[in-house]
Amino acid sequence: MDYRVEQAIILVETNLKSGLRVDWLARQLGVSTSHLQHLFKNETGTTLLRYQQRIRIERARRLLEETKLSVKEIVSEVGGRDMSHFVRDFRKAQGLSPRCYRLNFLHCEDNRIRQ
Numbered sequence: 645m646d647y648r649v650e651q652a653i654i655l656v657e658t659n660l661k662s663g664l665r666v667d668w669l670a671r672q673l674g675v676s677t678s679h680l681q682h683l684f685k686n687e688t689g690t691t692l693l694r695y696q697q698r699i700r701i702e703r704a705r706r707l708l709e710e711t712k713l714s715v716k717e718i719v720s721e722v723g724g725r726d727m728s729h730f731v732r733d734f735r736k737a738q739g740l741s742p743r744c745y746r747l748n749f750l751h752c753e754d755n756r757i758r759q
Contacts, residue, residue, distance in 0.1 A: 648673045649687040652680065656696050660703065663723040666692050700724060701737045708746040715742045 652669050669692070670680040684692050700722040707718045716727060719742075724730035734742050 645687050646683050648675060648680065649684050652684060652692065653688075653695070656692070657699060660696070660699055661721060661723040663696075663725065697733060698737070700730075701734055704730075704734060704742060705738065705745065708742055709749050715746075718742065 651673055655669055655672065656664060666681060667677045670677040673680060675683070681692060684690075684695070688695060690698070703722045704718050704724075707713055707721060708715075711718075713721065715731075719727050719730045722730075731741055734740075734745070738745055740748060
């Protein structure tokens with residue numbers, strides 16, 4: 645994998661809460677925005693923005709499972725800017741709203757403990 649793509653992935657994952665912009669990433673990696681987007685798409689099969697969104701959803705899912713943080717706190721923790729937009733994206737990716745996902749997960753955990 646191209647080292648610039650690897651570095652972009654590291655920067656996105658370690659700075660998820662701050663919501664790095666593609667133009668800032670490109671400057672840090674010494675390439676143009678369009679070149680970084682092209683490299684990233686060729687190497688990963690997805691765009692930087694979609695990758696960032698997927699990582700946000702995955703982290704939110706883990707926080708819903710492992711913490712008692714409110715959905716609002718989780719959205720902030722993963723760098724979501726708009727609650728309703730994030731809930732819509734989460735529902736699209738997971739098939740449930742964050743609240744329902746947590747309730748469903750807790751219900752499944754209770755069933756495993758009882759067995």
